[in-house]
Structures are given as structure tokens and as C-alpha cells.
Amino acid sequence: MTSTNTLTIDAQPGPFSFDSAKTALVVIDMQRDFIEPGGFGESLGNDVSLLADIVPTVAALLAFARKHHWFVVHTRESHAPDLSDCPPAKRLRGAPNARIGDAGPMGRILIRGEPGNAIIEPLAPLAGELVIDKPGKGAFYATRLGEELAIRGVTHLVFAGVTTEVCVQTSMREANDRGYDSLLIEDATASYFPAFKKATLDMVRSQGGIVGWTAPFSSLIEIDGTTRAWK
Numbered sequence: 001m002t003s004t005n006t007l008t009i010d011a012q013p014g015p016f017s018f019d020s021a022k023t024a025l026v027v028i029d030m031q032r033d034f035i036e037p038g039g040f041g042e043s044l045g046n047d048v049s050l051l052a053d054i055v056p057t058v059a060a061l062l063a064f065a066r067k068h069h070w071f072v073v074h075t076r077e078s079h080a081p082d083l084s085d086c087p088p089a090k091r092l093r094g095a096p097n098a099r100i101g102d103a104g105p106m107g108r109i110l111i112r113g114e115p116g117n118a119i120i121e122p123l124a125p126l127a128g129e130l131v132i133d134k135p136g137k138g139a140f141y142a143t144r145l146g147e148e149l150a151i152r153g154v155t156h157l158v159f160a161g162v163t164t165e166v167c168v169q170t171s172m173r174e175a176n177d178r179g180y181d182s183l184l185i186e187d188a189t190a191s192y193f194p195a196f197k198k199a200t201l202d203m204v205r206s207q208g209g210i211v212g213w214t215a216p217f218s219s220l221i222e223i224d225g226t227t228r229a230w231k
């Protein structure tokens with residue numbers, strides 16, 4: 001039987017349909033070290049304003065998800081203080097003077113519990129929302145995310161966060177292989193490299209949506225004006 005909660009929005013490569021009761025918002029790695037001036041990301045020479053620009057849209061998306069009682073997931077790219085979950089290959093590929101676990105401007109770089117590893121204050125998780133510490137780029141690898149989504153019967157994922165071509169794309173590909181339908185909110189994701197963001201959006205929705213769908217946040221909020229099916 002078709003659920004009365006099934007909604008459809010304009011997206012690419014075509015309409016994206018989802019059931020509000022089976023949808024989760026997944027906000028990837030909006031952590032201080034990647035986004036705030038003076039953090040790890042900026043210390044590597046990146047223009048963090050490209051990432052900071054999406055914060056108001058991600059905040060509005062979080063408010064939308066909370067209003068509509070979606071399950072909300074936040075991820076942090078982070079490692080244990082003893083680096084037991086950080087493969088040497090990952091650590092050694094970092095900048096020689098700023099490797100994972102080294103002292104950075106906001107505490108030890110990408111280490112759980114350090115100030116720089118916290119989610120930025122405007123997007124802070126609320127009680128009841130799931131925070132996933134992930135040692136990889138993908139949100140499913142070596143985490144309990146899959147089990148948490150299965151317990152709640154989630155079938156559709158809405159993605160936001162940073163960076164588009166690295167942790168967001170990897171997580172969407174992992175979700176795709178696990179059978180989720182995924183939507184990436186175009187103006188709620190960013191990269192230090194605008195060309196990589198554009199290429200990733202194109203890739204995700206190519207070949208009939210080989211990884212998923214993309215849409216601007218404005219497509220999502222149009223639903224509020226056209227239906228009362230939200231619960």
C-alpha cells in the first residue's frame with residue numbers, strides 16, 4: 001500500500017520521492033577544524049569561507065528536518081587519541097607538519113574530543129540526534145550508522161556537509177550500495193575546490209542518478225506550501 005506520506009520534489013536527474021517518516025538527514029563533518037578560520041583546514045592553505053558560506057543553508061535544512069521529525073544524523077571525521085583507528089597510510093598522506101594526531105591550532109588534529117573536532121556551534125546536535133564519529137571518509141565504514149538507520153526503518157537519506165567530493169560523495173556511494181535513495185542538497189554542501197563540487201554534483205546525478213539525486217534547498221521547502229501530509 002502506498003504511504004500517505006510519500007512526497008515528491010523537483011530534483012535532478014528527475015523527481016525525488018520519499019516518505020517523511022522513513023527519511024533521515026545526514027550532515028557530514030561540519031566540524032570546526034574544517035570550517036572555522038584558524039583551524040586545520042585553513043592552516044593547510046584552504047579558503048574556509050567557501051565552506052562557511054553554506055552554514056546558514058545547513059542550519060535552515062536542520063530546522064526543516066527537525067520540524068518534520070526526520071531522524072537527524074551528524075558525522076565527525078575523527079580518530080581515537082591513540083590513533084588505533086587511523087591506518088598509517090591515511091596518517092602519512094597528510095601534510096608532513098600537520099598529520100592526524102599532531103598538535104594543531106584547535107587541539108590535536110582530527111582527534112575525538114579535541115576542540116577542533118567539535119561540530120560548529122550554529123549546527124550543534126540536539127538531544128536525540130545521532131552523532132557518528134567516523135574514522136574514514138564514508139559515514140558507514142567502521143561505524144554503527146547502518147544499524148541505527150535499519151532500526152528506524154530509514155530508506156531515504158538527505159545529505160549535506162563537507163567536503164562534497166570527499167566525505168559527502170564517499171558516504172553517498174556507500175549509501176547507494178546499501179540500497180538507500182539519497183538526495184544531496186546542492187547549496188548545503190561545499191568543497192575547498194569549487195570545480196570539484198560541480199563535478200561531484202554532475203557525477204552523482206549522471207546516468208539516470210547513478211549515485212542519487214541533487215536539488216537546491218528551495219525545492220525541498222516548496223513542499224511546505226503544497227502539502228499537509230507532514231507529521
Ligand code: TIU
Pocket residue numbers: 028029077162163164166167168192
Ligand atoms: N570531511 C571531509 O571531506 N574530509 C576531508 O578530508 N576532506 C577534504 O576535502 N580533504
